[in-house]
Amino acid sequence: MSNFPQFSVLEEAILVEKPEAKEPLGILFWICVGWIGLNIVGALFANVLPIENPLFQNYSFINSGPSLHHLFGTDDLGRDILARVIYGSRVSLSVGAGAMVIGFGVGAPLGMLAAYRRGRFDTILTNVMYVLLAFPAIIATIAILSFWTPRSLFKIIVVIGVASIPLVYRVIRTATLSVATKDFIIAAKVQGATDRRIIFRELTPNIAPIAISFLLIGVATVIALEGALAFLGLSVNPPTPSWGNMINEARTILQVNPWLVIFPSAALCLFLLCLNFIGDRLRHHFDVTEVKL
Amino acid sequence: MFNYILRRLIQSFFVLLIVMLITFTLPYFQPHGILTPAYGVLGTHANARTIAEWGAQNGMNHPYVVRFWNYLDQVFIHFNLGHSYKQNLSVWNIISLYVPRTIWLALSSLVLTAIIGVPLGMFQAFRRNTVFDYGATGTAFVLYGVPSFLLCLLLLQLFTFSLHWLPASPPTGVAPWAIFTDPVGFILPVLALTLLSLAGLSRFMRGTVLDVLVQDYVRTAKAKGCSNVRMLFRHTFRNALGPIITIMGLYIPLLISGAVIIEDVFNYEGLGIQTLNAASLGDVPTVLGITLLTAILTLLGNLAADVMLGVVNPRIRVEGK
Numbered sequence: 001m002s003n004f005p006q007f008s009v010l011e012e013a014i015l016v017e018k019p020e021a022k023e024p025l026g027i028l029f030w031i032c033v034g035w036i037g038l039n040i041v042g043a044l045f046a047n048v049l050p051i052e053n054p055l056f057q058n059y060s061f062i063n064s065g066p067s068l069h070h071l072f073g074t075d076d077l078g079r080d081i082l083a084r085v086i087y088g089s090r091v092s093l094s095v096g097a098g099a100m101v102i103g104f105g106v107g108a109p110l111g112m113l114a115a116y117r118r119g120r121f122d123t124i125l126t127n128v129m130y131v132l133l134a135f136p137a138i139i140a141t142i143a144i145l146s147f148w149t150p151r152s153l154f155k156i157i158v159v160i161g162v163a164s165i166p167l168v169y170r171v172i173r174t175a176t177l178s179v180a181t182k183d184f185i186i187a188a189k190v191q192g193a194t195d196r197r198i199i200f201r202e203l204t205p206n207i208a209p210i211a212i213s214f215l216l217i218g219v220a221t222v223i224a225l226e227g228a229l230a231f232l233g234l235s236v237n238p239p240t241p242s243w244g245n246m247i248n249e250a251r252t253i254l255q256v257n258p259w260l261v262i263f264p265s266a267a268l269c270l271f272l273l274c275l276n277f278i279g280d281r282l283r284h285h286f287d288v289t290e291v292k293l
Numbered sequence: 294m295f296n297y298i299l300r301r302l303i304q305s306f307f308v309l310l311i312v313m314l315i316t317f318t319l320p321y322f323q324p325h326g327i328l329t330p331a332y333g334v335l336g337t338h339a340n341a342r343t344i345a346e347w348g349a350q351n352g353m354n355h356p357y358v359v360r361f362w363n364y365l366d367q368v369f370i371h372f373n374l375g376h377s378y379k380q381n382l383s384v385w386n387i388i389s390l391y392v393p394r395t396i397w398l399a400l401s402s403l404v405l406t407a408i409i410g411v412p413l414g415m416f417q418a419f420r421r422n423t424v425f426d427y428g429a430t431g432t433a434f435v436l437y438g439v440p441s442f443l444l445c446l447l448l449l450q451l452f453t454f455s456l457h458w459l460p461a462s463p464p465t466g467v468a469p470w471a472i473f474t475d476p477v478g479f480i481l482p483v484l485a486l487t488l489l490s491l492a493g494l495s496r497f498m499r500g501t502v503l504d505v506l507v508q509d510y511v512r513t514a515k516a517k518g519c520s521n522v523r524m525l526f527r528h529t530f531r532n533a534l535g536p537i538i539t540i541m542g543l544y545i546p547l548l549i550s551g552a553v554i555i556e557d558v559f560n561y562e563g564l565g566i567q568t569l570n571a572a573s574l575g576d577v578p579t580v581l582g583i584t585l586l587t588a589i590l591t592l593l594g595n596l597a598a599d600v601m602l603g604v605v606n607p608r609i610r611v612e613g614k
Contacts, residue, residue, distance in 0.1 A: 134591050
């Protein structure tokens with residue numbers, strides 16, 4: 001479609017009007033990004049890294065503390081905790097990534113469409129989503145996983161991903177609503193832009209910052225949910241290591257070998273805190289006000 | 294106001310119907326569909342004929358719609374949440390003893406969270422960007438980010454194993470009033486649940502109060518020589534109350550989720566432990582019964598919050614008429 005020159009001027013004027021006094025992201029932000037990156041690299045290349053097999057049981061080194069041979073020590077079956085922590089990150093990372101792909105894949109388009117179209121479609125969908133949102137996620141996931149047996153990582157990702165759809169929907173819908181009533185959208189409509197163009201060229205770039213900062217917090221939320229499921233013994237089956245099930249297996253022998261709980265807990269906590277911190281900083285950076293309920 | 298409550302009640306009823314449709318439909322997705330329990334009940338006697346017979350005896354041969362109608366009748370008229378074939382007990386029998394205990398846990402945490410979180414958030418907003426505010430915001434941020442089960446383990450390690458101050462779990466047994474007769478054992482679970490929800494609430498409270506504090510009428514009040522206490526409680530608090538009540542209503546599902554973890558860590562006999570036991574046994578009717586009960590509790594919580602919102606905010610009442 002043709003682009004009227006006066007429209008692009010108008011659009012620019014609106015863009016320029018925004019105050020550009022953004023504070024820098026800060027050194028802590030980049031440390032967090034680095035830590036997340038390190039975790040991702042570790043999870044991807046766990047096979048290649050010079051670490052032991054996480055399932056190898058060495059009975060002459062049981063419950064040993066950190067040493068040069070086993071930097072994080074060994075567990076009650078003589079398995080290397082460092083290797084298990086690194087391999088364990090794979091479960092958390094795939095749940096975080098997979099569930100958010102499902103959540104954003106379904107929730108984001110629905111949220112945008114609902115906020116853009118409004119009308120009955122929006123009313124019904126929003127009410128349904130609020131019903132789902134009002135429900136305790138952990139009870140729902142336990143209920144579904146209890147008979148969708150046998151449990152596997154894939155099923156856990158699907159269940160958590162579906163559970164995150166209403167959350168994503170709400171955030172994206174609210175974000176779109178705040179943009180969809182702005183003048184430049186109305187200008188584009190008056191100009192005769194197609195719905196497709198408005199959604200992809202006008203709406204999407206404007207809600208992307210909100211979506212990205214929420215994405216990180218969403219990843220942290222689903223990883224914490226998977227951790228909770230694993231802690232309750234309802235996630236991937238042992239011996240596959242995950243941070244949650246390592247903590248679960250070790251909590252009964254916490255007094256005997258505290259390292260066994262400390263290292264996976266530290267890994268999980270640091271990862272979640274970094275994700276939350278990055279998300280929070282980005283939200284401030286893009287000047288997104290907290291989504292009001 | 295009456296119309297408003299009525300409208301919300303009808304809405305909640307429809308939501309409940311949707312939830313029931315889901316809990317009713319889920320068993321169809323089991324390996325053998327709704328006849329799955331027959332294989333457990335009949336054991337070695339299971340063959341095509343006996344299974345069909347068993348299905349007929351338990352009303353499972355009816356069409357989907359008829360069965361759903363029977364299910365509604367069973368839940369609404371007979372208050373029967375289903376039958377657990379694994380334990381050969383009605384689901385309500387299995388969980389009824391534990392419902393009050395979980396409600397006590399959640400309620401006492403909710404009250405404590407409100408009592409501590411609301412003033413804390415207000416004070417943070419009032420003294421914003423001071424050392425106190427940064428400290429509290431930082432603590433809340435860490436508490437918010439740390440998974441609940443780790444916080445529980447940490448509290449357990451600190452207060453029970455290191456300091457020997459508090460017992461690791463509340464007294465066993467199901468007396469719902471044990472929280473008053475023997476409160477020491479309940480301190481840790483309630484504390485853990487309170488800390489978990491406190492982080493979110495104080496953060497939310499700070500933001501809400503900040504929004505109100507920048508309003509013109511607050512500045513006017515200050516300019517007229519209004520004292521800080523009066524400014525905070527008469528002008529700010531009343532206007533921040535609406536969002537707080539809404540968020541407190543939304544805390545009920547959060548508290549129930551938190552209760553699952555906390556009951557597991559502190560061995561607190563409640564709905565959460567029952568859910569986990571049923572889930573690990575593969576006792577689907579019990580899991581779904583608890584799910585339905587949770588939905589009802591959640592809806593009641595939201596309804597209560599909405600009604601309260603109508604009480605404190607006249608605009609909503611008028612809109613409802």
